Structures are given as structure tokens and as C-alpha cells.
Amino acid sequence: MLKNKHIIVLSTHPLEGRGLQSFLCDEYHPEKVVVHATPQTINDTENSRCDLFFVSADLFVLFYDYFLLRKNKVIIFGTTLWNDSQSVMLPFLNITTNEDSLKAQIDELLSNTFHHENSDGLTSRELEVLTLVAQGLLNKEIADSLNISLHTVISHRKNIAAKLGIKTVAGFTMYAAMNGLITVNG
Amino acid sequence: MALITTDMKLSEVILQHYVLMPVIRRFGIHLGFGEKTILKICQENNLDADLMVSILNLYVHPTYTPDLTLSANQLVATVSYLKQTNALIHESQLPNVERHLQALMHYSFAKNKALGLIDNFFTEIKTELQQRIEQDNDERFPSVLALASSVVSPVIHATNQEPSLREQQESLDEKIFDLRSLLMKYLTGEADENLCYAVFFALYTLENDIRQYNNVCQALLTPAVKAMTKQHNAQK
Structure with a gap:
């Protein structure tokens, strides 16, 4: 399901990030998985090429605007306690569990995420443009914002x-x- | 589909195109017109038959271009028809959509918050539509009527306003179209389907009438205003 996909894992804890990276590589064989401790270190090429972000709950909250723009390709991970406290429904991965459950959860999230992206036939770039139009930006501003x-x-x-x-x-x-x-x- | 002509029986025309029922109503023609022709009915009701068939044809043939340059009297009659259309939108069609939408909100909002967005979007459309009706009644129609009666006119004012008004109107029926599309294609989750259908059809009727209103303005009113303004200026 993740073949040819580029993935970015974001976590402030190196072991947690590396662990998820390793799990994704072993189970799903994506083209590339990189780990970052903050979205600020993601370069433009990585950003535009990225198909899916796995982001820890604390970073999601900290960089809410950044991830909101990429909401259709974001999966948040953390403990169920955090997820229960949120009112917005977002793809969520509970990591305090065993490997089988982790795999089952990711399978389901992936099918939902990629299904969502294509359900009305919009590409991720079109979704980005649409989001900016909806935020009230003019064509020129959208062009500048997306380069x-x-x-x-x-x-x-x-x-x-x-x-x-x-x-x-x-x-x-x-x-x-x-x-x-x-x-x-x- | 053949064009409607003044020698046709009104009853047969309406049986074929039932969507014309509200148009007849706006001309003040009451039910029970029997087997009379359009010409006869117009004579009896003191209406202009050529103008009426032009409007009927505009309603049922989307590509129809009327071969009619309005006289001053016809211009006055057109304004009166448009006023009547606006009055019906204001008094009957908007409340009709609202009634269904309120019922839908009442029964389904607790389970489906997306309905709140539909409701907000409709409120936005309603406000814009009411402003347009107000602008028509306060500015546009009086200036057209002044022109028709050859009073020294605020005509330049009226002509300048045409494009912006038309843009606004076009975007209104497109907005309603979008609202219907969203309701039909993209509303997910639980919602009372009967009420969704009711809102959908009420919106469809409103959208259709706004589009027809725009067509009458574009095909009849605006060319007549332009021609008369030109004539008026030449006489100066």
C-alpha cells in the first residue's frame, strides 16, 4: 500500500521516530521514510514529494497550522488519552499497543487516508489549492504560497x-x- | 421543441411545459382559462401577447433569443413582471426553502454538524438575494421606468450598473447550484433523507427562477434600456 510512497515521520523522541520508521519499512516497504524532530527541518523537495506524514500528537498541536494545510495526508500518533481529548476527528494511531494491533490500525488508516485523497478525484496539489481558495486567498497569493x-x-x-x-x-x-x-x- | 406562438392554446402549452405555471401566475392570469389562445387571454387581461410569448419561450428554450425590441409600454410590463418575480421569491420561495431547512436542522443537526454549514451557506445566499431585490426595487426599476416614460433620466446611472448587477445575479444562481451539488454529492453522515430532498427541490425551483429572471434581464430589459438610452441621448 505504501510502495513508491515517500513518508515523513515527525517525533521529538528519536527512538520513537526511528522505531516507527523501522516498523513502516519492514511491514510496508515504502520508497523512503525520513525522520524529523520538527517540520522546520523539512526542506521544500521533501515537503512537495511527501505522500504521508506520521506526526506525534505534541508536534501536531505545536505546528497546527502547518499540518492543517496537509490534513488530508496526516496521521497523528500518540496515546489514546490524547485522542480522546480531541473534538476534531483525525486519522489517529495508538502506539501504546502490540505489533499486531499496530499493523491492523495502520492498514485501516492507510486505506482511509489514500481513499480520502482520491474519493473525489482530486490530487494532493489540487487539495492544497482548494484549501487556500477556501481560506480566501487570491490566485496570486496562492501562486506565491505554493511557489x-x-x-x-x-x-x-x-x-x-x-x-x-x-x-x-x-x-x-x-x-x-x-x-x-x-x-x-x- | 417548437417555439410557443400567440395562436397556441395556453392550456396545451402549459400541459406540455408545466414549469410555466408560475410564469402565468406572475402575469396575473388565473386558472380556469379553458381552451382560449394566448392572444385571446392576453387581450382579456390587457397584457402584451408578444412580450408574454417571448418570456415563455425564454423559460422553456435555454438558447432562445427573442426577436423583439421592447417598446416603452413593453418595458414597463417587463419591469412589472420582474417585480412580481422578486415578490414571489421573497414571499414564497425563500420561506419555502427556509421551512424545509429548519425542519432538517431540527431533526438532524444533532447527528450531523455539517448541516450547519449548509444552513450558513443558505443564509449567505438569502442575504445576497434580498439585497439584490432591494436594489432592484429601489434603484434599478425606478430608473428603467423613468426612462420608459421619457422623464429626464438617471439613465447613465442605470446603464453603468448593468454589468455589476448581472455578475452578482449570475453568481447567485451558481451559488445555489453549488449548494445543491454539495447537498447531493458531498453531504455524508446521517440526515433525514425526505427533508434533504425537500430542501433540494425547493433550492432547485429558486435557482431556476433566478436564472430565468437573469435571462429576461439579459435578453429583453438590458437591450431595451441600451436602445432607449441611445435614442434619448440622440434627441438631446
């Missing part, structure tokens, strides 16, 4: 509109809110 040309942003927007059958910014915003890409007050 792509204005022309590419417009072309992404056309594709999103065609795939979703939605034409207005208000419609995009609502789609994003309904799919957890953005959070709405109230």
Missing part, C-alpha cells in the same frame, strides 16, 4: 471545478469545510 505560476493556479482551479462540479468560491469553501480541509468558526 507555482499564476497560470498553474488557474489551471488547478479549473480542474477542481470540473472534478467537483462546483463553480463558486463559496461552494469551494463549503466543500473544504465539509471535508475537514479547513475549520470554520461557529
Whole structure:
């Protein structure tokens, strides 16, 4: 399921990070798994190539905005105690358990995560553009933020509109809110 | 599909295109018109038959372009038709969507918070629509009527406003279309299906009427206003 995928594991505890990296490599044989102690050390190439982030609960909270933008490819890991205290439903991996349970949980999370990404046929880049549109950014601002040309942003927007059958910014915003890409007050 | 003409029986036209029922109502024609032709009914109700078939055809043929340049009287009648459309949207169609939506919220919101987003989106559309209706009644229609009666006109003002108004209206029916799409395609989780269908159809009727309203403005009102303004300026 993770063949050809690039994965970033984020944990402040080196052993925890290395442990998850090793488990993923042994069980799923992805193309690459790198471990970081903070998203600040992830370079642009790694970031754009990354298919899935495994992030520890504390780092998720600390870099909430960063991960919210990548919400559709984030799996949070930690103890069930943390997960129970959250009101937002996010893919969550309980790591205080045995190997079999860990494997079963990851299997399920992966099928949900990758299914979600493709359920309406949007690519991860299109989801990023959609999220920024929903946040009220203008095309030029989106281009700057993602380091792509204005022309590419417009072309992404056309594709999103065609795939979703939605034409207005208000419609995009609502789609994003309904799919957890953005959070709405109230 | 053949175009509707003034010598056709209104009853047969409506049997074929039942969506025209509300249009007839906006012209003030009551039920029980028997086997009379459109021309006869228009004469009896003091209505302009050419204008009426143009509007009927615009309603049922999306690509139809009316071969009619409105006279001053027809312009006044068109404004009155549009006012009536706005009144029905305000008094009947918006409350209709709201009623179904409130019932849906009442029964299903506790189980499905995404419905709150649907409700918010509709409130946004409603506010914009009410503002547009207000703007039409307070600014647009009075200036068109002033032009039709050849009073020295705030015409330039009206003409300048056309594009922005049209953009706003287009985005309104597109927004309703998007709201329907979201309701149909992307609302997951538990929600009373009967009420979802009710909201969906109420929105569809509203969207359709706004689109028809825009069509009448674009195909009849705006060209007439432009032509009369030109004529008016030439006379100066």
C-alpha cells in the first residue's frame, strides 16, 4: 500500500521516530521514510514529494497550522488519552499497543487516508489549492504560497471545478469545510 | 421543441411545459382559462401577447433569443413582471426553502454538524438575494421606468450598473447550484433523507427562477434600456 510512497515521520523522541520508521519499512516497504524532530527541518523537495506524514500528537498541536494545510495526508500518533481529548476527528494511531494491533490500525488508516485523497478525484496539489481558495486567498497569493505560476493556479482551479462540479468560491469553501480541509468558526 | 406562438392554446402549452405555471401566475392570469389562445387571454387581461410569448419561450428554450425590441409600454410590463418575480421569491420561495431547512436542522443537526454549514451557506445566499431585490426595487426599476416614460433620466446611472448587477445575479444562481451539488454529492453522515430532498427541490425551483429572471434581464430589459438610452441621448 505504501510502495513508491515517500513518508515523513515527525517525533521529538528519536527512538520513537526511528522505531516507527523501522516498523513502516519492514511491514510496508515504502520508497523512503525520513525522520524529523520538527517540520522546520523539512526542506521544500521533501515537503512537495511527501505522500504521508506520521506526526506525534505534541508536534501536531505545536505546528497546527502547518499540518492543517496537509490534513488530508496526516496521521497523528500518540496515546489514546490524547485522542480522546480531541473534538476534531483525525486519522489517529495508538502506539501504546502490540505489533499486531499496530499493523491492523495502520492498514485501516492507510486505506482511509489514500481513499480520502482520491474519493473525489482530486490530487494532493489540487487539495492544497482548494484549501487556500477556501481560506480566501487570491490566485496570486496562492501562486506565491505554493511557489507555482499564476497560470498553474488557474489551471488547478479549473480542474477542481470540473472534478467537483462546483463553480463558486463559496461552494469551494463549503466543500473544504465539509471535508475537514479547513475549520470554520461557529 | 417548437417555439410557443400567440395562436397556441395556453392550456396545451402549459400541459406540455408545466414549469410555466408560475410564469402565468406572475402575469396575473388565473386558472380556469379553458381552451382560449394566448392572444385571446392576453387581450382579456390587457397584457402584451408578444412580450408574454417571448418570456415563455425564454423559460422553456435555454438558447432562445427573442426577436423583439421592447417598446416603452413593453418595458414597463417587463419591469412589472420582474417585480412580481422578486415578490414571489421573497414571499414564497425563500420561506419555502427556509421551512424545509429548519425542519432538517431540527431533526438532524444533532447527528450531523455539517448541516450547519449548509444552513450558513443558505443564509449567505438569502442575504445576497434580498439585497439584490432591494436594489432592484429601489434603484434599478425606478430608473428603467423613468426612462420608459421619457422623464429626464438617471439613465447613465442605470446603464453603468448593468454589468455589476448581472455578475452578482449570475453568481447567485451558481451559488445555489453549488449548494445543491454539495447537498447531493458531498453531504455524508446521517440526515433525514425526505427533508434533504425537500430542501433540494425547493433550492432547485429558486435557482431556476433566478436564472430565468437573469435571462429576461439579459435578453429583453438590458437591450431595451441600451436602445432607449441611445435614442434619448440622440434627441438631446
